Amino acid sequence: MSRLDPVFDRCRAEGRAALIGYLPAGYPTVEGSKDTLRTMVDSGCDLVEVGLPFSDPVMDGPTIQVAAEQALRAGFRVRDLFGVVESVAAAGGKAVVMTYWNPVLRYGVERFARDLAAAGGLGLITPDLVPDEAADWIAASDEHDLDRIFLVAPSSTEERIDLTSKSSRGFLYATSVMGVTGARDVVSNLAPELVKRVREHTDMPVGVGLGVRSGAQAAELAAFADGVIVGSAFVTAAADSPAAVRALTEDLATGVRSAVAPA
């Protein structure tokens, strides 16, 4: 039984996709990120991904790069992450952490897992750790009952989708485009094909991310994915105002409830 099963079970029961929103911890400040995440939870995110700001975010486009830089300049420390996760749990939300691997290595894989679990976090998304190199993390996540969300990409072979599915718990993160994070105008046509391939290997829920910024796009993804992941658009809204975060969340929450066949 995965920690995230209840989230996806409830959404499935309601006949819709889950809305998964990303925000870097510490952006623009530690307290500011707690406020924004609370707003995201209150106005319709079924799950939030708390990002760990990293100096060298190779999978991120300009929006999240700049947000991470700003958080680090404002003095963000890895230990602050757990307070942010705790505040999501305290607000009744569900949180996983998304992080590049080096900060976890330095903190200590086992210690990171222990502190994340203690803070009420449910799992970890690892964009630059593939299962092949993840023996320590697999052991630590088993020990502390945390979900581990690995990524699959349009370029993944069947063998790799199979390996990644078997190594994951909670959900699989399908990157819908070949490219870095960042809001895009059009939902990639690679995504439905990738999700179809993934489903031949696993019954695990599939979240689709990279590029979503509107309810209409969310509705397109909701037609074939179990979770719609939105990142950069939340960062942009957070820079604007709490009202903008609320409006974006509500628009996306409506989108995941009104699945339409992709154009």
Place this chain on the structure above:
Amino acid sequence: MSPTGTVGSGQFAPTPHDPDERGHFGPWGGRYMPEALIAAVDELSVFYEKARVDPEFLAEFARLLKDYANRPSLLTEAKKFSRHAGGARVFLKREDLNHTGSHKINNVLGQALLTKRMGKKRVIAETGAGQHGVATATACALMDLDCVVYMGEVDTERQALNVARMRLLGAEVIPVKTGSRTLKDAINEALRDWVANVDDTHYLLGTAAGPHPFPLLVRDFHRVIGIEARIQILEQIGRLPDVVAACVGGGSNAIGIFHGFIDDPAVRLVGLEPGGDGIDTDRHGATLTKGLPGSLHGAMSYVMQDEDGQITEAHSISAGLDYPGVGPEHSHLKDIGRAEYRPVTDAEAMEAFALLSRTEGIIPAIESSHALAGAMQIGRELGEDAVILVNLSGRGDKDMDTAVKWFGLGVEGETR
């Protein structure tokens, strides 16, 4: 001398020091990178494993090295420089005489050939000092490949001449304005490009770092340096050197020359790292001396980082050594004690830069000047019976702006 031409021997033969099939040198190396790029590095592995035993590939590579890159490069004894190295005999492996002025051409010719074999049309590369960028632009011009070079904005200013050179060769140079605006950020940006364009694009990585198979294949393309040098020194003095010295940023020239002597246990292998203002300051790039294990740019290796695992900026007068990571095989060689690594400060490197210029009439790259400064120290430790082989990895023409500022060589400073 033809060290490259024979199947199953020479430059591309498997060695007892090869990584496991997933690229691990002991606990180092591997693939710490996005899933989206795994298919591309798998493809590269497949093509490289075929190429390294394919007589046609080996012949083509050998021909390019000989007729285009000007190999074998010379081995020159630096008789007057020796006085500054405790009287030890110092021999220079003259990679500065290669086409484009450094060892970098060995690797780019090899990887450009692989790019053609993979049917890809576009090449991206990162560059620090510009030597790898110029070499890549050169190979792409020769082989009709589109070329985009990412270069930190700080480096485009330090190395403006090389930017012009790359553009003249037909490459697009993109200044990188994120992070510390130096080599590590150029690599980040190249990786971002690669994820988006991997179908038709090869990332021509310039050093023996990154995800498997880059540390293996970059090393192999540079093994020619050590193979030639070993033959040459035996021809010239009838014995092996006591010490092989090379500068280490990412570590490609060092790993290339080290491998010629790695199975000669009496030969000490010494890597010289950029010590910047000194390793007790926070302005240096001595990754192996002061870094901690970590994953950066696709591999597990020593990395300069803070206690949170955030990568710290490296500092060196030499743009080509200004990198907070290092190739994983060097981390392995350090751990098993087969190689030793020492820091050389900016001031020590610049002293060696001037000394070689004046004593031998050879202006070295500032990168290579770190190896020369190391040879001066080691020579003084060992005395006049010692033989030190220095990899003179590049020439110093590109460093004239830095030298003008450091020594006051401008019109007003012309006092000598």
